[in-house]
Amino acid sequence: MRMLRGLILAAAAVVVMGAASADPAxxxxxxxxxxxxxxxxxxxxxxxxxxxxxxxxxxxxxxxxRKVVRQQIAQGRSDAQVRAFLTDRYGEFVLFKPxxxxxxxxxxxTPFAIVGVGGALLLAFRRRSPALEAPLTEDExxxxxxxxxxxxxxxxxxxxxxxxxx
Numbered sequence: 001m002r003m004l005r006g007l008i009l010a011a012a013a014v015v016v017m018g019a020a021s022a023d024p025a026x027x028x029x030x031x032x033x034x035x036x037x038x039x040x041x042x043x044x045x046x047x048x049x050x051x052x053x054x055x056x057x058x059x060x061x062x063x064x065x066r067k068v069v070r071q072q073i074a075q076g077r078s079d080a081q082v083r084a085f086l087t088d089r090y091g092e093f094v095l096f097k098p099x100x101x102x103x104x105x106x107x108x109x110t111p112f113a114i115v116g117v118g119g120a121l122l123l124a125f126r127r128r129s130p131a132l133e134a135p136l137t138e139d140e141x142x143x144x145x146x147x148x149x150x151x152x153x154x155x156x157x158x159x160x161x162x163x164x165x166x
Contacts, residue, residue: 033073040069
């Protein structure tokens with residue numbers, strides 16, 4: 001009895017999930033055109049979710065964009081024409097991989113420019129900075145020799161130790 005109830009529940013879940021998927025009337029009749037549409041869905045960003053393609057998104061806007069893409073393909077437009085239509089309406093942001101153009105060249109080139117300027121500044125500062133270690137003068141070398149070759153207790157000043165005064 002429990003097993004029958006579980007099977008009925010699983011069947012109902014499958015029916016509900018099937019009803020929630022894309023309406024068969026929305027799909028293109030030609031499988032090649034539908035495959036093109038699905039490929040374009042993966043290239044187009046959902047403007048509501050922003051990190052999902054319209055293929056993965058369940059937002060209403062993503063559903064509308066899927067319909068627009070299918071309509072464009074049904075009208076005989078090429079993939080490039082569909083992308084151009086979407087970018088004219090929504091901007092380059094709608095594509096996951098925006099095209100390189102004069103308008104967005106700064107976005108593409110800025111990271112390289114920052115690395116180049118940072119490298120140039122690093123080189124300039126390294127050349128201008130003095131050597132970290134200058135050679136010891138004769139007086140300093142003599143004092144170092146005295147300190148390293150003498151008794152460490154004798155080199156401690158008398159006021160530096162603990163006092164026994166009450």
